[in-house]
Amino acid sequence: LPDVERSKFKYIGNSSLVGSYLSLISADARHKLEEIASQMTYVELSVYPTYMDEFVSACFLPHTNIDQFPTVKEILE
Known part of the structure; x- marks a missing residue:
């Protein structure tokens, strides 16, 4: 992690698991995921x-x- 103030960091947990779950249950989330992936x-x-x-x-x-x-x-x- 860069040497910046701790207040600038936010723990978000297992975001990959949450994203995977959302892509399974939401067509909108899945389309957004595909859009982002196509720009990588x-x-x-x-x-x-x-x-x-x-x-x-x-x-x-x-x-x-x-x-x-x-x-x-x-x-x-």
Whole structure:
């Protein structure tokens, strides 16, 4: 998660399950889902040379570049 105020985050639960359920019981929801899906773009991240470096760095908690997370850096210092 980005280093922003906690008040800007909202826990929405298992939204994929709710969306799946709605698509089963509502034709309108299913049509909206199909519309959104048709606008999706697939991006193959592995073709970008720096992607794997960024991905691995982001796997660590805290991030390996602590300067990107000043709130965490302040707590750790």
